[in-house]
Amino acid sequence: MKILITGGAGFIGSAVIRHILSNTQDSVTNVDALTYAGNLESLSNADESERYYFEHVDICNRTELDRVFNTHKPDAVMHLAAESHVDRSITGPAEFIQTNIVGTYTLLEAAREYWNTLSNDAKKSFRFHHISTDEVYGDLPHPDEQEGELTLFTEETSYAPSSPYSASKASSDHLVRAWLRTYGFPTIVTNCSNNYGPYHFPEKLIPLVILNALEGKDLPIYGKGDQIRDWLYVEDHARALYKVVTEGIVGETYNIGGHNEKQNIEVVKSICSILDTLVPKDSLYSEQITFVADRPGHDRRYAIDSSKMQNELGWTPEETFESGLRKTIEWYLVNQLWCENVQNGSYQRERLGEIKHK
Template identity: 55%
Template sequence: MKLLVTGGAGFIGSAVVRLAVSRGAQVVNLDALTYAACPDNVAPVADSPLYSFAHVDIRDPEALARVFEEVEPDAVLHLAAESHVDRSIDGPGDFITTNIVGTFNLLNAARHYWVSRGRPDTFRFLHVSTDEVFGSLGKEGKFTETTPYDPRSPYSASKASSDHLARAWHETYGLPVLLTNCSNNYGPYHFPEKLIPVVILNAIAGHDIPVYGDGSNVRDWLYVEDHARALLLVLSNGQIGRSYNIGGVNERSNLELVQEICAILDAKRPLGSGSYADQIRFVTDRPGHDARYAIDPARIREELGWSPSVTVSEGLERTVQWYLDNEAWWRPLQQRHGVGRRLGTNV
């Protein structure tokens, strides 16, 4: 099978690329290499004859058409997206052009390619999205595939729009689309501006560890390699036109998560005195900060047999150790635009 993976130099995309190549798939990684992309994310498979790279922006429809003609993929896994909520608050334009217009371009290119090849039954287009499109939960309940959309940030609104486009291209044109919505991912190669890497790297640098508001916001944490495994399963076995929610079943408040990371660091790299938790500082909350996300993964479990294999405690242990062992990866990324600076206050 030949897979075209968009955003394969990013965090989740690179996990998909590494897993697919390890399983013997031929993978073409299409990526614009914007600020959050890192070619080193796919270094473990970069020398494989099964791997190749296309430096293309999904906002360029002509370039996309050329890639489809040259690559002739059996399936598309669409992960390319702007994904940082705080950046979407300060600069929503890139989120509109990449997540909405870029997805439109990709769907169009895939449709024309699929039609030109005689509409093969084996072709698949997997659109990868987020649970943030569903809005904010109270203390009870979980998101299901039938939860109404209620996005609250420019990021989640742009992803909701892309979800609707993907469904429309299936319903109107018959394009064989599948869709997934996942909970918060974490693990190796997570870009340093996201919460878990920020906590780890600020802690070991002796800097303040920022926690938005009172730290009570709850997220469901999904280990990125579990997510990659789920995506390849949906691609191969999922029902066309159907969506699948992928969750880690690992809820933590932000404060609980930060405290757990600090405790792991206390054990792995102890300070001379005190705890890394002493560096926690509560800061002004993000505008429109959703209170709680939680996914019910019953559909993917019952239909496809997937369930998360890594608990949040196991995953955090692995993730902290990976960052301690891979300074050569994360140190240069901290110098990129906006990393390490508080974003999302421009309202």
């Protein structure tokens, strides 16, 4: 197959590209605008492959997208390009509306026009795979709010986004499904839980805590740290996404979760414990933990039921949270130069997303 991947220089996109180049004979065209979180160093070995092509293109640029489709003639699109950090969306929502909504619309139209030029057989095999988030569903009852068996997000869960980020992703999901319903354009949607692993930009919780801990800085935790997330190792996610684009059914939605519900405070303490073993110092890393004012509109719990992925496509995560977290920490310990380069002076792990009241 020839697969066009948007956002391939980002965290999840680069993991998907590494997976495809290492485990298949497919070719990849990486379309990325290289914004602050996109870095080609995450694909340093890809250039050695004759099956890899890079296009420095913004998905809002229709003219350039048309050129890319006509040049590379993909058999499938995996759409991962997105603004994705909740805190940034609180501070500056406009970029999220532009990239996640307008960009998705522009890409859909460019892909649909290209699709209309294909033969009937090529049309039937073409796939537009839209990669989204569990945050579009809002939040679930917390264990201290619900008795009995806790509920999970399923593919039928109603949307109730809380942040500008999740609202923009929900909007893009609706666009993708509308293009299927109205135009017959062959789309598939996946919604995933919180990813973690190598090459994660340091604004997100796990890499932020690892790097701050190593530098002796505070480890800030929102509120009481009792917010619950389902953690998914990024390489497990990459395997799942490839399963969906190659074996998934047009019109279906697939939820992808890691089966690892953890409170944020648990995650931070686990990182500290592993660092105590790998990089011991005179004091415990957990002594650097501080509690700060909570994020506005902070969802309390996410958790995914990914039984459809297991039952219909035969996918389950391979990493436990413990094994994946240790691999992640070990990667950051030996890739400090990558961390320095991606921050590049524009972001120094300061807090984002605070609302300033006059």
